[in-house]
Amino acid sequence: MTDAVLGVDRSVTGRRWRPRLKDEALALALSQRLDLPDVVARVLAARGVDLDGVEAFLNPTLRSALPDPLSLTDMEGAATRLADAIESQQTIGVFGDYDVDGATSSALLSRYVRAIGGAIAVHIPDRIKEGYGPNAPALVSLRDRGAGVVVTVDCGIAAHEPLRLAAEAGIDVVVLDHHMAEADLPRAHAVVNPNRLDDSSGLGQLAAVGVTFMTVVALNRVLRQRGWFKDRPEPDLMAWLDLVALGTVCDAVPLSGLNRAFVAQGLKVLSRRGNTGLNALAEIAGISETPGAYHAGFVLGPRINAGGRVGQPDLGARLLSTEDADEAVGIAMRLDDFNTERRSLEKAALNDALDQAEAAMASDPSLVVVASEDWHPGVIGIVASRLVDRFHRPFVVVSVSDGVGKGSGRSVAGVDLGAAVTAARRAGLLINGGGHPMAAGITVGADKLGDVTAFLQSHLADAGANVAAVPDMGIDGALSAAAATPELVKTVERVGPFGVGNAEPRFVVADATVVRADVVGTDHVRCILGGGDGARLKAIAFRAAGSPLGQTLMNAGGAPLHVAGHLRADRWQGREGAQLVVEDVAPARS
Numbered sequence: 001m002t003d004a005v006l007g008v009d010r011s012v013t014g015r016r017w018r019p020r021l022k023d024e025a026l027a028l029a030l031s032q033r034l035d036l037p038d039v040v041a042r043v044l045a046a047r048g049v050d051l052d053g054v055e056a057f058l059n060p061t062l063r064s065a066l067p068d069p070l071s072l073t074d075m076e077g078a079a080t081r082l083a084d085a086i087e088s089q090q091t092i093g094v095f096g097d098y099d100v101d102g103a104t105s106s107a108l109l110s111r112y113v114r115a116i117g118g119a120i121a122v123h124i125p126d127r128i129k130e131g132y133g134p135n136a137p138a139l140v141s142l143r144d145r146g147a148g149v150v151v152t153v154d155c156g157i158a159a160h161e162p163l164r165l166a167a168e169a170g171i172d173v174v175v176l177d178h179h180m181a182e183a184d185l186p187r188a189h190a191v192v193n194p195n196r197l198d199d200s201s202g203l204g205q206l207a208a209v210g211v212t213f214m215t216v217v218a219l220n221r222v223l224r225q226r227g228w229f230k231d232r233p234e235p236d237l238m239a240w241l242d243l244v245a246l247g248t249v250c251d252a253v254p255l256s257g258l259n260r261a262f263v264a265q266g267l268k269v270l271s272r273r274g275n276t277g278l279n280a281l282a283e284i285a286g287i288s289e290t291p292g293a294y295h296a297g298f299v300l301g302p303r304i305n306a307g308g309r310v311g312q313p314d315l316g317a318r319l320l321s322t323e324d325a326d327e328a329v330g331i332a333m334r335l336d337d338f339n340t341e342r343r344s345l346e347k348a349a350l351n352d353a354l355d356q357a358e359a360a361m362a363s364d365p366s367l368v369v370v371a372s373e374d375w376h377p378g379v380i381g382i383v384a385s386r387l388v389d390r391f392h393r394p395f396v397v398v399s400v401s402d403g404v405g406k407g408s409g410r411s412v413a414g415v416d417l418g419a420a421v422t423a424a425r426r427a428g429l430l431i432n433g434g435g436h437p438m439a440a441g442i443t444v445g446a447d448k449l450g451d452v453t454a455f456l457q458s459h460l461a462d463a464g465a466n467v468a469a470v471p472d473m474g475i476d477g478a479l480s481a482a483a484a485t486p487e488l489v490k491t492v493e494r495v496g497p498f499g500v501g502n503a504e505p506r507f508v509v510a511d512a513t514v515v516r517a518d519v520v521g522t523d524h525v526r527c528i529l530g531g532g533d534g535a536r537l538k539a540i541a542f543r544a545a546g547s548p549l550g551q552t553l554m555n556a557g558g559a560p561l562h563v564a565g566h567l568r569a570d571r572w573q574g575r576e577g578a579q580l581v582v583e584d585v586a587p588a589r590s
Contacts, residue, residue, distance in 0.1 A: 020046035065261035069218035078190035079218035090148030097154035098308030103316030104247030105153035136165040154208035209247030241266035250301035254501030277319035280328035309378030311338035366464025371398035381408035481531030514556040538579035560588035
């Protein structure tokens, strides 16, 4: 076993600090042969980037990464049907999911269809009243609004009964999805999903918005070939990559290959603030600097999601689609208010769920299910994520109402929760359910919740046994407070964008003292770290005030600590500095 970084076998949060870099020779070769800064070379080597892959990794482009859209199974049928609808002046209906991936997919289709002179009608379901995925009444209502064809985005792959009813009602449905598929596909005119079993495109890591963008590229090509743009301008598809980047980051799919190019190029578009709705939301959220993946995932995304979680589900898609500045400001303000409400509901549910979780963890099960009639169903996915972070075990959090439980689950690496949920549905234990290896959703009768829990725990027992009792936290290097400079932040940013599959570099400030610490905002711990050379470094630990991490920072009393986290730019009143976003601490050994 590799030695722990700075000897930290168990930190304050219960983690073992593991060095990410395993190949020092590769890091040295990258630095010397390509004239890269040492820290960049070490970060690249730790992520398995070799000499031949550095250029594509540091400078990802769609020109080199974007494959032929027809490599996706059934894409030709989808593009042809949509082109027929455009030419015959049929309205295109869109049934989109209520999360950011669904909102960006819906907005992308809306913007494209409007730009080429077509008509579009969008329906975003209510999480509580309609639940997840297509339902027959909504599909029929789109038909009644004039839709000749309906596109489901970020949903539909498991909607067998609603799509059968839609087909019997004479509705052509095109499914654009990325969730795990089974051999038996729903009845539809076309099903485009890189995760269907007969798809050989190798694009299974795409978010739904990535699949939607590929569809728009294919549709645009068909229309060009048919002469649609002889008398009208052809739209610049690249102008909408900000939507693709936002949906990709927020859906937490791996930022490798095509996804990496989507996000890298899309963030450039986002920085130009050409999307009226996103610009309004950025203003209200207080984003003054150039937005990056962090802002997409942790500032813009949660606000867009808030409408679907606790407010009005169509607000996100409407915000991202509108060209009306006044409408954009109004929607952005409402989403910001809903996000504040969401945080309050989340905090209350998390405190309650923690009590249940701590009792259940005593038996160290392969999976923990917690449930309550008091939890808002719009926040259970976030609560599940928080519990997984805290206990490093898969969790399913269930909101029960009127005898039915709606649950959201999150997992850990190596434990395929989505497959377990699919197996439970096939066994007849669930009303509905499905998902990814790392996330899943269920709908279950409250009287069946005990049976479902036992089934999932049994199904995941072998995989759960391999989950480390002490989880690892990857560390890219140690540095002093004096070395944490704006120049270092800019150097590290060259390896971005960061996300799943390209973890943001994590550094340790060794032997630091907490010069000052206080609580700010919503339970954030803000502090000043001091180094042995007298240097000072700003630091903040988000949502940590009541946790062991926050308490350690608040009560350090001058004792030296090793402090691990991410370096970020700190721009305040025109001055540029660096700060550490703290994730973990450990006492420094004397």
